[in-house]
Amino acid sequence: MSTLTDEQREIVKIEVRKHLTTLRGLRPCEIGGASGLFIPLYRASKKLYRFDWTFPRAQTAEYVFCHGDLAQQNILVDPQTLKITAIVDWEYAGFWPEYFEGMFFERYGPSAAIGEEPDDSQKLLSFIKKESNPS
Secondary structure: OOOOOHHHHHHHHHHHHHHHHHHHOOOOOOOEOOOOOOOOOHHHHOOOOOOOEEOOOOOOOOOEEEOOOOOHHHEEEOOOOOOEEEEOOOOOOEEEOHHHOOOHHHOOOOOOOOOOOOOOHHHHHHHHHHHOEEO
């Protein structure tokens, strides 16, 4: 996706948003990775100093499936049809509050704030620390 023209990327962004709607339809009562392993999002992991987190089961399905690293360079697109052929790098994927899925596919670059963009890493850390219990 990152090698397309601005006009082509706008077309692909529509399809990305449709995929996000599908992912957000997956709503478990548990926080964390699909395998049960917790791998913090890149933008939060730079500030975490431990990895023995466990999370309690929620009473409702309030979490959604997030890719966690949905940057343009992780979205493969057929340049002729402008259809997404693959979304790669799912290591940060898991069930989290919807706001954990940064909309980094909207611009080229890392899945973290750059320049004057709002940095939400502290909000992510606050959630992780509040909701987790050390194992």
